[in-house]
Amino acid sequence: MPRLALVVFLLVLLWPGFRLTEFDPAVLFEAHSRETMGKFVSTFFPLETSAEFLRLVARSTLETLAIATAGTALALLLAAPFALMITRTLSISRIGPGPGYVLGRALRLPVRFALMFLRSIPEIVWALLFVRAVGLGPAAGVLAIGITYGGMLGKVYSEILESNDTRPAAALLETGSGRMAAFFYGMWPVALPELVSYTVYRWECAVRASVIMGFVGAGGLGQQMELSLRMLSGGEVSTILLVFLLLVVLADAVSAFLRKVTA
Amino acid sequence: MSIMLERVSLEYPNGFRAIREVSCGIGRGERVAIIGPSGAGKTTLLRLLATALRPTTGSLNLLGADPWRLDRAGLRRLRSCIGMVHQVPPIPPRQRVVTAVLAGRLGQWPVWKSLASLIYPADIRGAGQMLARMEIADKLFERCDRLSGGQLQRVGVARVLYQQPDLILTDEPVSAVDPALSDRIIGELNREAVARGVMLVASLHAVDLALHWFPRIIGVRGGEIVFDLPPVRISDAMLRELYASESAQVPTQDNRPLETVPPGVRRRPMYS
Numbered sequence: 001m002p003r004l005a006l007v008v009f010l011l012v013l014l015w016p017g018f019r020l021t022e023f024d025p026a027v028l029f030e031a032h033s034r035e036t037m038g039k040f041v042s043t044f045f046p047l048e049t050s051a052e053f054l055r056l057v058a059r060s061t062l063e064t065l066a067i068a069t070a071g072t073a074l075a076l077l078l079a080a081p082f083a084l085m086i087t088r089t090l091s092i093s094r095i096g097p098g099p100g101y102v103l104g105r106a107l108r109l110p111v112r113f114a115l116m117f118l119r120s121i122p123e124i125v126w127a128l129l130f131v132r133a134v135g136l137g138p139a140a141g142v143l144a145i146g147i148t149y150g151g152m153l154g155k156v157y158s159e160i161l162e163s164n165d166t167r168p169a170a171a172l173l174e175t176g177s178g179r180m181a182a183f184f185y186g187m188w189p190v191a192l193p194e195l196v197s198y199t200v201y202r203w204e205c206a207v208r209a210s211v212i213m214g215f216v217g218a219g220g221l222g223q224q225m226e227l228s229l230r231m232l233s234g235g236e237v238s239t240i241l242l243v244f245l246l247l248v249v250l251a252d253a254v255s256a257f258l259r260k261v262t263a
Numbered sequence: 264m265s266i267m268l269e270r271v272s273l274e275y276p277n278g279f280r281a282i283r284e285v286s287c288g289i290g291r292g293e294r295v296a297i298i299g300p301s302g303a304g305k306t307t308l309l310r311l312l313a314t315a316l317r318p319t320t321g322s323l324n325l326l327g328a329d330p331w332r333l334d335r336a337g338l339r340r341l342r343s344c345i346g347m348v349h350q351v352p353p354i355p356p357r358q359r360v361v362t363a364v365l366a367g368r369l370g371q372w373p374v375w376k377s378l379a380s381l382i383y384p385a386d387i388r389g390a391g392q393m394l395a396r397m398e399i400a401d402k403l404f405e406r407c408d409r410l411s412g413g414q415l416q417r418v419g420v421a422r423v424l425y426q427q428p429d430l431i432l433t434d435e436p437v438s439a440v441d442p443a444l445s446d447r448i449i450g451e452l453n454r455e456a457v458a459r460g461v462m463l464v465a466s467l468h469a470v471d472l473a474l475h476w477f478p479r480i481i482g483v484r485g486g487e488i489v490f491d492l493p494p495v496r497i498s499d500a501m502l503r504e505l506y507a508s509e510s511a512q513v514p515t516q517d518n519r520p521l522e523t524v525p526p527g528v529r530r531r532p533m534y535s
Binding site for chain 1: 372
């Protein structure tokens, strides 16, 4: 009965959400909408395949990949120490609780808050900020992704570590091992596949995010796409979309490969 | 006395009092078996001795110090002198056996050595020797998820042997292991304790193992010590009484009847 009540409650909660967003699928099928959409989509064909444009797209693709990779790497460097700090299982003073417990808890709080702050501001806003600081170009995108994703990775890493079997690490701490050693001997081998898989997924998200940030001048495929859209050349847009698809397929393959290696 | 409990109680956050005003002392080099029905507080008692739990009331002295009055470094040093064999070995499935054994010394090694050992094992010979004592030396570089339950439990014991603790605790270490292997594991732990003159405190489900290997038996029920005697002075009636709430029979390996040689007097424990 409480479960049923919960479902009803959630549905009641959802309804205003749909109303508020003016969500009405019927609009999609009205004659006027159909015609406008049809016109827009029809400009997408044929694909633009001139050698010059393809060279341009190839360059932008490399740039996008570089932004996503460098940004994710930066995020990783930022997230790893934070995740180790806020993971409760790795707190030695929590056993008992022992000396330093209150201080430890008090210190974890601002770290958690810092991570929340980093990820609460969308990467596009960071990008706008950094474009002003370091100028137009990929560097702004790298910084924006590094900061936002650092906050996300830190939180999710710590959640992954907590949701896996924590007994190995706890047992090590109980025999006097330090935090780092307990992590690398007790948690790393347990959680590695999940950590890798989530990081690769975030890298895939970073590819897409870097595209969006390209619209505000942070380089890569996005900047190219923005130009094509502004010049109303649908063929170019669809070529770029095809490249996106290939990138996602690539990310999937990389993820599958890494999971196999780490399993 | 190297372990001293004075009116120690432990209440879990949910209000359950697992240990009630227990007082007892264990001297240097003593080997003690804790027996009792499930839910009696055996594991809680061991976790108190392992400094994994803090007594709600009462005072505890371990290896010459009150662990909960030590500073952080002191507590860590004390913990590195206490080894625990768990019922289910807390070893990551994808870890190599050699790494799992070497992890026994993480409390003694500096961080750089611990981390370097992940790249190239710091003491392959030492780990190999401990595995040889558990007769699984050939598994040195195997991954732990390729081992059987009995083999994995022996890796867990090898880790504690490699740690060389001053206090060896074991929490029902052989409840998932066949009788022949149980005897070998408990025997090896006893040999280690005798050879190095360190304390061994083991909770055991099988009463015959406890009576056979340990010179001192503590019977626990309802969070209290019911008796604390050498095996020769424990009568069948006392054992039946201890397990009365759980079953009509005293639990032994494969439910064999308890040996009494000669009639009325149980065999003296090994190494007593």
